[in-house]
Amino acid sequence: MAFQCQRDCYMKVFVTSVVSCCPAELKQEVNGKKETLKGFNVILQDTVLFPEGGGQPDDRGLIGEAPVLKVTRQGPDAVHFVTSPVEVGQEVRVKVDWERRFDHMQQHSGQHLITALADSMFGYKTTSWDLGCHRSTIELDTPTVKAAQLQELEEAVNEKIRAHIPVNVQLLSLNDPAVEKVRSRGLPEDHAGPIRVVDIEGIDANMCCGTHVKNLSHLQVIKLLGTEKGKKNKTNLIFLAGNRVLKYAEKSYSTERSLVSLLKTGPDEHVQAVDKLQKSFKLLQKTNLSLLRDMAVFIAQNFMNNPERGNFFSLHKKEGDNEFMNIIANEINTEENLVFLTVGEEKGPGLFLLAGPSGQVTELGPQILELLQGKGAGKNGRFQGKANSLAKREEVEALLRQHCKHHSS
Structure with missing residues (x-):
């Protein structure tokens, strides 16, 4: 039925x-x-x-x-x-919902056309396909598709669209001899009634239950976006049909205009401009890391050279990282001093490091974890990890100061 x-x-x-x-x-x-x-x-x-x-x-x-x-x-x-x-x-x-339906009709008929021509032109069989929300994929039984073949296939499918070729639906009985000539990946187990065949005149006849356009001209245009490596020596061919091509062009143009505004260059120079920005960013990152290391050494030495320093050191720095904290801890004599360091957002997530006498660190580490809602571990006089919230950093400081005061008295 x-x-x-x-x-x-x-x-x-x-x-x-x-x-x-x-x-x-x-x-x-x-x-x-x-x-x-x-x-x-x-x-x-x-x-x-x-x-x-x-x-x-x-x-x-x-x-x-x-x-x-x-x-x-x-x-x-x-x-x-x-x-x-x-x-x-x-x-x-x-x-x-006509917009959704017509979109599915365009993608499905487009798939039949691409599948038929990929087979007749290059012998590439379709093993499966996926009608996605934004783009569709055809799995071809070949390890690779050359760029020249992709261009040739795109030109061929659009030539067929311009040729205004009818798409007809036939209903055949199971014992009809014509069924043997029809492309098929098999019928579902609960199939009942006649077999439905979608016939693109002179191009393809395929068993299919889906909804299709009645003429290839209703596909408007097909764009082959490219290929991706598939599973088991297969290739995934990505395509857009009909209104999806128009939406893709509109979105691409909108992105292009935004990039013109941000990069202050024309579209043809966008790749060059982004490449230049990436190189500048990497150089700045490298310089920043070098400055952070130098700053870490200076901060630690400044503390050690302070005659009124006491035996507790605490610091928070938004821009730091684990290396920054470890350099400070390495420069300070943590066998005699307790060091508490944090990096990240002041009231948000971040990283922490507690360094000092092994027994004290083992005792205090779990308490710090609880206050910072964090995850971490420690050994050899170091306890460090991630904090979900640094909001209670001052409470941790007060706890550590009290601990140092108790041990020094």
């Missing part, structure tokens, strides 16, 4: 009746967190909302006023998940 969305991929609104509505749950990920939504699974007499399949994601839309959050196929039925119930037997107006 073919759904209305497969019989007429361009239909945006459809009136049908509700067959069943049962309580259900939907597991989904929102902002990286998994959550379970309570709602209802609705089966309709027919539907214009495509259930996921053939590498194509499912549609979104409305049943009446209820948003459809997921559509899946179960045997001959499409199951729609909604958060509010609909009455069994009533007629409902089903509306598809």
